[in-house]
Amino acid sequence: MQALYGQLVVGLINGSFYALLSLGLAVIFGMLNIINFAHGAFYMMGAFAAYFLLNWAGLGYWWALLLAPLMVGAVGVLVERTMLQWLTGLDHLYGLLLTFGLALVIQGVFQNEFGSSGLPYAIPAELRGAQNLGFMFLPNYRAWVIVFSLVVCLATWFVIERTKLGAYLRAATERPELVRAFGIDVPRMITLTYGFGVALAALAGVLAAPINQVRPLMGADFIIVVFAVVVIGGMGSIMGSIVTGFALGLIEGLTKYFYPEASSTVVFVIMAIVLLVKPNGLFGRTA
């Protein structure tokens, strides 16, 4: 039983990252109509930003949690202003190719500088240790990652679905030209949305740094699974990406316990089944 609970926690951790990343992808896709293949690279940059902040500026984990998303988000803003904005109105394929190329370039640069092996990043002192829950030991840091990710995801959902700012975002997703004709600076909103989605990826990167080490290709491997999660959940649904992210993490964890041989493929098997039964994804809108 201990092992099962252990795998469930690992599953929830992965689910947290899936949710944060697919949430950012969904928000970006909604507003920009771009499938952001650079998402994994930004996730990696978030982890590296935390590493740099610690080793070059002496700023620890808590600062990184705040500053890394801001820094990488600013890079996202720059990318949108200088490149992505010119793709408005073109086919999905252009954005996909551009961001894919961007991911290769970013990952290549980091690999050149830092090689392929992982750099260590320690768990912050406040979150070391574990809780004895009676039926298992729950490491504090893992509990923190799960709870914090959930809070960030739900806060994002709340802002988008329940606030005025969110109403602008939803409306601009449907008819940007009309929202602009009401007096709202939609291009700036699009830029900031991209920056926000990228910042979420970077935040996941910081959270992952103490668990997975900091590696130039940490995002490249991970993002493939995240895209499968997005396909299962359906592009564009906010709650859908959160629920699907956590659920698939859990399913992966359960598979690791009951049938370890399938643990790395189970997400893709589910994806294939969902594509057959519901091509728009479980929460996808029919477009």
Next chain:
Amino acid sequence: MAEAANGALLTVAGLEAWYGESHILHGVDFHVRPGEVVTLLGRNGAGKTTTLKSVMGMIGKRSGSIRFDGAETIRLTSDRIARAGIALCPEERGIFASLDVKENLTLPPVVRPGGLSLDQIFELFPNLKERLGSQGTKLSGGEQQMLAIGRILRTGARLLMLDEPTEGLAPVIIQQIGRTIARLKQSGFTILLVEQNFRWASKVADRFYVMEHGRVVDGFASADLEANKQKLQDYLGV
């Protein structure tokens, strides 16, 4: 169209507009004075909607002159034009499916003082008040039209442009919209209307312009409608 445009709130002169490579407006001239209700008539495809969208800054490629409240707006983006005090109720209504009625109604930001309060809007369109929590696109066609008009009344825009507000609606609702336009005029709004139904429009409009092939080809006052009836029927092919 040699009438003096002095004191006009909106003056459009030599307006040309393109969708991509297709040249749609070929020099549109007209003006709207403060407090007037002016109607653009014309056959399908004459360029009425394109004219309103050009005034709103929603057509990417346009040239000529559009002066609003004394300032040239031809090169402004649509968000700047909205903030100058022009609002559009689009032909397809543009109700957002992912927003409820309240959110749809309060979406356009207030750009200047002088707009209607929510209560005043509910007074004009009582139906909306009862449906505030419904999804915007779950409303009936008539209610959606009320929502589309109601939401631009809050913003304080001085010039309201309504693109075929009566299209596809039942006679009772068309009457209600007519009364609304009359009341808006009374409260000092300036209205530029696009309408196919010139008999209905003659009850609310002060003046008409007729568009053909991307140009304004004629114009007359509502009072002269009878005298121009035969000509108008030829223009509109009715």
